Amino acid sequence: MSHKITALTVRDVRFPTSVEQHGSDAMVRSASVLCSVRLCRHTDPDYSAAYVVIHTACGLKGFGFTFTLGKGTQIVVCAVEAVATLVVGKSLQEIVSDFRGFYRLLTSDGQMRWLGPEKGVIQLAVAAVLNAVWDLWARAEGKPLWKLLVDMDPRQLASCIDFRYITDALTEEEAVDMIVKAQEGKQQREDQMLKEGYPAYTTSCAWLGYPDQLLRQLCTDALKSGWTRFKVKVGGDLEDDVRRCRLIRQMIGPENTLMIDANQRWGVAEAISWVSRLAEFKPLWIEEPTSPDDILGHAAISKCHSRVMFKQFLQASALQFVQIDGCRVGSVNENLAVLLMAHKFQVPVCPHAGGVGLCELVQHLILFDYISVSGSLSNRMCEYVDHLHEHFTSPVVIRDAHYMPPKDPGFSCEMLESSVQRHQYPEGEVWKLNISK
């Protein structure tokens, strides 16, 4: 069967997370959403997705999306529509038999490369489309994405990666060698994952806007549910941060793990002085202390928009943890390059998640990393945020603070059609009610 792609549709789906804060039952969840982004000056954080469906001649569909915020979605939708013209008419077989070529076609289109290259809106649009292609491929093979990757021949895996601009850090031959070497013990690791799952940490306990009482309550609940790793948002007010970090460290005790996240709040000097005040609470890492483009200014960890940026952060020893993202870099193809480079530089990968569906996506990548690349769980964990999972057909399953490997075929990208219709902007029911938007 050829799986010829006959159409690619994209919809603007927005969840009114900045409006719901005025609700009552939804108070806690919405406040968490609100506070998570306020520090980034995301004052109106309607968590959103540019949601892609690929249609094929045989009826099989692929689903994909990228995570955005509110009115930014319409810009990404416009970019996806432009990228779509490069996809429709091709067959899945044609694409995956030269996936590197297809990746380059999308990231190097003559008229759109100028808008990046490989960054910002264009990269988000390419990620949404490629996520749908990978979902389609996994569905065609009847496997969850992580399993498709784990079972794939090392040469074919490497052939999905565009090594342009990174061969000074990682060549194709090195990549193949690394994957071949990691075959040892693969089956045991896969069995282990299916039984125990992949360790997660929670960001749902300590958003910036929470009163101390709520923070205490959430920590108590989380400890009872088996959570041992906690991330705290900081960067609003220093004395406030000191008090909150002290409280949480007291709650979770010295053995559990604490991370802090400043959401790009500081300049370089400010970051250094601020963080030294918080050092007594022994954070494992400081996330996004400054501009995400500032390689030389970084002393810690960062999210990056492409393999070229990740390469330099690694080369410059400017990060101690790599946070991959399912929507911000060029989908699975580019994440493969980042996972392999991180392994070469022996830096642990701890995926970024949250938003809309980011947990659903990255669980596949981190399972693949453990089973087929790094083979290690040391200093590794995957972020977990507890919201918006109810809109997905195959939501993540967390058990004892671990991600349990998904079993449904695909990349876990599909949303409930009823959720999509209700939240489509501006015509969906949710938005008709929120006329103030």
Add this chain to the structure above:
Amino acid sequence: MSHKITALTVRDVRFPTSVEQHGSDAMVRSASVLCSVRLCRHTDPDYSAAYVVIHTACGLKGFGFTFTLGKGTQIVVCAVEAVATLVVGKSLQEIVSDFRGFYRLLTSDGQMRWLGPEKGVIQLAVAAVLNAVWDLWARAEGKPLWKLLVDMDPRQLASCIDFRYITDALTEEEAVDMIVKAQEGKQQREDQMLKEGYPAYTTSCAWLGYPDQLLRQLCTDALKSGWTRFKVKVGGDLEDDVRRCRLIRQMIGPENTLMIDANQRWGVAEAISWVSRLAEFKPLWIEEPTSPDDILGHAAISKCHSRVMFKQFLQASALQFVQIDGCRVGSVNENLAVLLMAHKFQVPVCPHAGGVGLCELVQHLILFDYISVSGSLSNRMCEYVDHLHEHFTSPVVIRDAHYMPPKDPGFSCEMLESSVQRHQYPEGEVWKLNISK
């Protein structure tokens, strides 16, 4: 008068430069356009602009644009429409009295910052809007933009710059000091510019696709017109590059200046080996040898998308020349930061130009740099490409290979309304005729 902004319109204006190659008279000019971008894999290079007009209550208008390619324009237009909502209703006075705040409002909008920050489509859209604001301001003052900047109080100049993320390289106090120090000799430099103009170099002689015969002819003509500095496109085929560089070096002699431009063609190792073969022709610089994001991989020069990237290239001594751009960074505000940092690091600024209207824009910035910041012409020159000037109401004036300072009020952004209407996509006359597009 309050200059209250009542509307902001944006139009998708495309010049069919990839189609015109089939014309006859236009052959040479169109071939030049075509070849300039082919190496970037811009195979369908319709030079385009997202063209902005700001309307005010008193009837004064501000014009601005950003340079794009073909279908990429519709994505930028969509982004400009989103940014416009932040501008309409404000007055010019309100904006310029806190220009840093306004810059941050545009670059840090909660729902759009996620799409960058400060890069790609969003940054291009912000640049188009800010270019129009600066044009409006200069018109309101009845001065060309360079003169508005030259006459501005040092503190007010510095107050237009967002120092966030760059204070480890340049603080506001340092910036003010530098501008104050450079006041000495300012009047003489301004007089000199008005008399002699700012030195330019030409990129119009040696596009990659030119046959040797044409190349010889164009070099001969340019030498006769007083040109002494020439840029050659390379990166297609090494033996071809060697032959063409040898030919041009022979034509222009050992005293004149040669630069080469690889348009992001190579990986790092490839760049080093390729460039060493061309070293015998003594190029002054090698432009864009690799990915524009690769700071550590750069051994030469680069165009960057923000002050955060420029800062690091300077800190890492990864470039020997800074190429500013009128559309790719955040307009005048961010270019001021880059000019000041370049001066602090003692790296000469040689603006990037060409495209649509880039020459018209950067001439203002480089005049300001000479008169009010660097005070030096050593190793400095501004790129010149000879096309599409006929569509502007105040096109650049070149005399003896020098840019003559513009005298009309504004930022030279305004296009002829007839040109805009003819080239508007898809409804303009030019596009109706080119139905194949």
